[in-house]
Amino acid sequence: MPEAILSLSGVVAGYGEVVVLRGVSLSAEEGKITVVLGSNGSGKTTLMRTVMGVLPPIEGEITFRGESVRGLKTHQIARKGIALVPEGRRLWGDMTVRENLEMGYLLRREGDSLEERLEEVLEIFPHLRRLLRKTARTLSGGEQQMVAIGRALMGDPDMVLLDEPSLGLAPMVVAEVFRVIERMREAGKTVLLVEQNAKKAIEISDYVWVLENGEIRFSGPPEEAEENEKVRRAYLGL
């Protein structure tokens, strides 16, 4: 059985007194695309932020490559080789596209130079090449999402977490985002993808988890997910 690169067991987390995740156990296998489905407010974003140490878990354990990341600061977790493409993209609006991408390069651990990394990212998103000098806030939603993903890839992470990357984008752009995610897997990266666009996400996935009300309600390979009554009704609209 292949290694789980990231695993959560019994994670409880939330905001102050409000508990959002009520004992979530979940794992992601190395080099695979793992998808987490869940309706609005089910705790997907909270899950991502907890993994990244933005929110400290109240209970439970999170391990990356077998080592606990509990209690580590966000930047320390990121430096272990995990990059999050956050919900809403969260670019630095007053910075140029180039500066945004360069900031992603802070996560480099060894190897490629800044220019080499930039070249690789621009090869994935050729469209960004002529936008480099533009201020990030002037970009369209789709362009911003590409910068956000590009920024995450600049640090050459082993694992990429994406929080609803297709939200609010035009169908053509959504298709490109999903293509890029598949390319990440081809390049050997592990992907944890949170989506509401369930059909597309299941299509490219290797394993599916369903989060409802802060609890895992289903897990299984994509074929099983497509068969499952609840998943079909709630997420595939069938």
Add this chain to the structure above:
Amino acid sequence: MSFSLLANSIASGLLMGANYALFAVGLSLVFGVLKIINLAHGELLLAGAYVGYFAIRGMGVPLPLALLFSGLSVGIVGYLYYFVVRRIRDDELNTLILTYGVGVILTNLFLLLFTADERIINIPWLTEGVWLGPVQVNRGNLVSGLVSLLIIGGLTFFLARTETGKMIRASSMDREAAALVGVDVERIDRFAFVLGCALAGFAGPLFGIVSHINPVGGEAVTINAFILTVLAGLGSIPGLLLAGIILGLGEAIIVVFASTMFQGIFALALFVAVLFLRPEGIFGRRE
């Protein structure tokens, strides 16, 4: 009233504007990165002014060295101050109150140590007038104005071009996003806070050249610094320079036509106008 009088006031107003920007830059930096209004900012600046005063008057230290020395000593105070602030910074109201209390402590320390006397750093060669083409300005104003421009320019470059500068900007715009790309945001907080205090200290001796050092004058410095910060828009250093010039020029022109009372009213009116018209500042953007 003669034309040359007005021209001279405009010139000194412009120079004063650059000074105002420097007097505000520490507060603006700390506010931008940590979202804390350091109400002890003015008192820290005065601490720098006193250090400069005694270094120059008492020990004959040359001005550039005195500036560095003031910046350094207030920076060290800022470092200690940061650890006090950090304890409660999650509580916004308490933090605001705390910084006010630190200002009160400093003011009363000044009163205790240096009495209520007003002082001015007066270096003989700085008190002469110099001619810039048709206008005459005080050399002290000229020197401090130019040093202010230099520091503001240097800081702008630092924030725009260096890696640490970019981390500061990223952290002030979106702290979580910065942490996600590996920025140690707490280190950046500490750095920005200490730098902000050091800049106040550095500005102190220049304040002592263009203005009186009054132990209870810190609050007025803080108020002006805050007005400029709001006028400029969060974290905008060039905006700060423009805002400083608006204030400096406005005050200089008003003094020509009316009394000093209206000078004070002008700053307040500017403040109220900004709150009504453009709370996001000249360079800020409406979200």
Add this chain to the structure above:
Amino acid sequence: MGRRRSEKKIAGVVTLLVLSSAFVFRRDPFVAHVLVQASLLALISLAWNILGGGCGQISFGHAAFFGTGAYVSAILTTQYHLNPWLGIAGACVSVVFLSLLVGVPSFRLKGAYFALLILAYAHVLKLVALNLEITKGDEGIFSIPSFGRYSFGGMEVNFFTSKGANLFLILLFLIAGLWTGIWMRGSQTGIAMEAVREDEVTAEAMGIDTLRYKLFALGVSAFFTALGGAFYVHYIHFLTPDSAYSGYWSLMPIVAALFGGIRTVTGPVVGAFTLVCLDEFLIKELLPRGDKLVYGLLFVVTILFFPRGILGTWVERQGHGRKKEG
């Protein structure tokens, strides 16, 4: 609800305590004077806290309200020869209006704009008082009348000579302020103000008109502060820009409120009496020059180590004790 009931009980005890001490010391001019000072600070601190502790809007410039209230009453009585009671009424009305000039521009925005705008107002108003004709500039206004002389049946009350009479008057104002505070806290308004204090964004999302409640709290706070300022001039009989807009009236109400406990209504009163007595009988003796430094340190230590203040901490302990028993 338990907390509100215990607040009423504490306010009742404090009311009785201050009234009975006034009875005991009404003929001792020195102690009566100290008690007047304490009551005045208690009133301003209480007023500050209706806005600060009650609604989360911190003012660093209550001297603006105090000093303006003092000037309005002084001018009305010396230059327009109104009697002091009308002077006080005029002071309260004009200061409530002034408070709108601070509140309306700053409360529309979230953040500490109010805290700094009022600080700026305090500075500018002092500057204005120094420069105007009507305030007599830095010379100040002298011979401001007292509240006069009255006789009820056989009893003679002379505000000009008797410290005790003035003490009862300021206590009356203080008690009015105290019970207004208690009443506000228990009302719908108080609950809405608390919501604004805890989280303005959430309060707004709940449909609370935050601007309205902030302005209301500010108006009440300004009213009682002006009342104190106007009382002060008719008690002291002269006024200068330095005394009217003294930093004391901005700083000490905050220190007293923090020290007593800003989450309670009565805390500022307890804090003010403790501080003024400490100051008169201890600190001034020990440290004739650095007494303000002590307040600065006290201020910072309080906010760092016991931000709930003495009364707040005590009330909390009581509450815990009862919970455990029950």
